[in-house]
Amino acid sequence: MSDQHVHTICLVGDTFAGFADDETVYTVTAFVSAVRRGRFDDPRPLILWAGQGLDDYTCGYVTNVLRTRGIADRVIIQDAGLRPVPRHEAHKHREENVLVADLRRLTAEEYQARLRLHGNNELLVDHQTGQHVQGMVVVEAARQMFLAVTERYHASARPGTDWYYVINRMDVAFESFLFPIDAGIEYTETSRDLTRDDRMDFTARVRIVQAGRRAATAQIGFSAFDSAALAPKERRQARRALAATLTGRDAETARHGRLAAAPAGRA
Structure with a gap:
């Protein structure tokens, strides 16, 4: 025909x-x-x-x-028939917010998936202008990709541990516009350290590709911690940050209060 x-x-x-x-x-x-x-x-x-x-x-x-x-x-x-990765791999409560689909392993360091955008995705409902997809979608897709790969192919090999993920660095280069049609996600682990039982460290490169061109490349360094070990440290830091903030605001309020009570014409 x-x-x-x-x-x-x-x-x-x-x-x-x-x-x-x-x-x-x-x-x-x-x-x-x-x-x-x-x-x-x-x-x-x-x-x-x-x-x-x-x-x-x-x-x-x-x-x-x-x-x-x-x-x-x-x-x-x-129909593309995309199969989004499950909730525990994407770390998203709502299915419409999952950006990674059809995840598969190619080699020991290389992985591939498809970008999948639901019409009610959280990043689209309040901002979508022009013809291209906004850059924050790329950033979130890269984040979900490293989570999904690590959960499926590394964390699953260590059952009984609830892993807590921390991004150490992320450098994103936007190379061409990304449009709302088929796009791929290419993931390469550039380094990994699995020597500790309570921690995993990785660096990775994530590329978003469309129509034979790279739309963006993200270089990411991240760690996965045993949440039972990390939670107390996070709690201590949260309390220190809160105490410092409240102490500083108390001092500022007192200072401004004195200024308000000062006689006219005096600082």
Whole structure:
């Protein structure tokens, strides 16, 4: 079948309306409206490539609209079918906030996953302008990637320990715009120290790639601690920080109070 006899478009969630300014890209709302107006009633097969911001619930809605219009039999939906990593690996309570999907190990140091953006992701609901995906999504995806890799392939080998993760450093270079379509996550462990029972140390490189180009590269150094050993230290630091803050504010309040009580014309 020749290309001129096939209608191909990309479908994205309504969150990415800024990206849908081309006749080959539709948001879900715009696509449903076009279907109901008869825009795709011609006999050409229609291929829908699923971009970001879609989920099973939304795809089911689109399928029903196509069926109601009577054209579902000649529409092919190329659904990415991404499988997000589980809650304990992403360290996210809500499934829509998980950015890493289809995680797999390639070699002893190399791992691969797909970027997965739900339309109601916490980083998108209050800020999404222009056509590209905001940079904080890249930062969070890199964070979730090192957590998921370490939980699945290292922490799981040490059962009975609740691990507490600490970022020691993170350097992110943004190299090109990232758009709300298919993108990969490449993870390389550049060093690891697993010699201690109560601690694991790593450095890693995370790359976000799309359409054969790097969108961003993150260099990360992080540690995983036995939470039973780290919690008391964190608690002591929290109390010291709170005490110093309250003491400083008490002094500031007292100083300003004296100033307010001073006679007019005197400092």
